[in-house]
Amino acid sequence: MAVDQLDAVFAALADPTRRAILARLAQGEANVAELAEPFPISQPAVSKHLRVLEGAGLISRAARGTARYSRLEAEPLRRADEWMQSYKRFWSESFDKLDAALAAYLREPVESHEPPVDGPVIDTPREDTP
Amino acid sequence: MAVDQLDAVFAALADPTRRAILARLAQGEANVAELAEPFPISQPAVSKHLRVLEGAGLISRAARGTARYSRLEAEPLRRADEWMQSYKRFWSESFDKLDAALAAYLREPVESHEPPVDGPVIDTPREDTP
DNA sequence: CCCTTTCGTAACCGAACGGTTTTGATAACC
DNA sequence: GGTTATCAAAACCGTTCGGTTACGAAAGGG
Numbered sequence A, B: 001m002a003v004d005q006l007d008a009v010f011a012a013l014a015d016p017t018r019r020a021i022l023a024r025l026a027q028g029e030a031n032v033a034e035l036a037e038p039f040p041i042s043q044p045a046v047s048k049h050l051r052v053l054e055g056a057g058l059i060s061r062a063a064r065g066t067a068r069y070s071r072l073e074a075e076p077l078r079r080a081d082e083w084m085q086s087y088k089r090f091w092s093e094s095f096d097k098l099d100a101a102l103a104a105y106l107r108e109p110v111e112s113h114e115p116p117v118d119g120p121v122i123d124t125p126r127e128d129t130p
Numbered sequence C: 001c002c003c004t005t006t007c008g009t010a011a012c013c014g015a016a017c018g019g020t021t022t023t024g025a026t027a028a029c030c
Numbered sequence D: 001g002g003t004t005a006t007c008a009a010a011a012c013c014g015t016t017c018g019g020t021t022a023c024g025a026a027a028g029g030g
Helices: A002-013 A016-025 A032-036 A043-055 A075-091 A093-110 B002-013 B016-025 B032-036 B043-055 B075-085 B093-106
Strands: A059-064 A067-072 B059-064 B067-072
Touching: A002 A016, A002 A043, A002 A075, A002 B002, A002 B016, A016 A032, A016 A043, A016 A067, A016 B002, A032 A043, A032 A067, A043 A059, A043 A067, A075 B016, A075 B075, B002 B016, B002 B043, B002 B075, B016 B032, B016 B043, B016 B067, B032 B043, B032 B067, B043 B059, B043 B067
Parallel strands: none
Antiparallel strands: A059 A067, B059 B067
16 A cells, blocks of 8 residues: 555656656746756656656646646655665664674574685675765 | 666665565575565566665675575665655655745645645745755 | 585566657637 | 647657566585
């Protein structure tokens, strides 16, 4: 139910054009032409993106005259962020140590009494910002 | 550069199977068979999901014997969360009041479906453009 | 040695995605 | 009333996605 919406929200956020549209709408509502202006794509393409964003609940739309104004709706973002909270401990400083200990503990029962022979079992590939 | 990685992270999170895999890995590393167990899909399908997650940097993998253990890497999640921070004010308490006031101010004779509000391009309440 | 377990890769398939061009509806302007 | 501006819908196209089946490599265990 709510999980399904997360699908749509994350899928919507996966496209850089749509994220840029959201960034634009964070500064205030805009019509389709205004939203399409920064992008080298056609107007129908932008309309499609808006339909995706609307389907994910990330924007709402209202017609005023011939124009259709889009407005940012942050509630789905709040839910997506809420989902991420469960993982925040994994990138917090305090967890790094706990994680190391826990991982070491979990590593043992897997292969009961085998000497850690071949290679580094689980190394920590720290590849920050290549 | 870094934006590209956000694409991959959000795209990876858009699939419920992959989110479930991450949830499982939050409890400790696991091999492919263990990760595949809860799902009614084939092992190669799970391998594909793992490859997507690895491509997004959300997991790292290491071989131990014939097994290949996956491990949660939360750094991309941190970056995705960081991206969301720019929008947090839109669902925060203080913004709700500001939004309500602004909406009331901008209210005009408009018939729309959801929010009965709109106006010409709003002024940015604060400047925090990503 | 063989044989099993574990897993990745390749080839394929249908559906969804992101884009296009074309067309049409509708409100606003002269 | 005719024209223009704004935008959505439809039809189409190439690519990606999520799944399958079939096969192969490689590490252990008997």
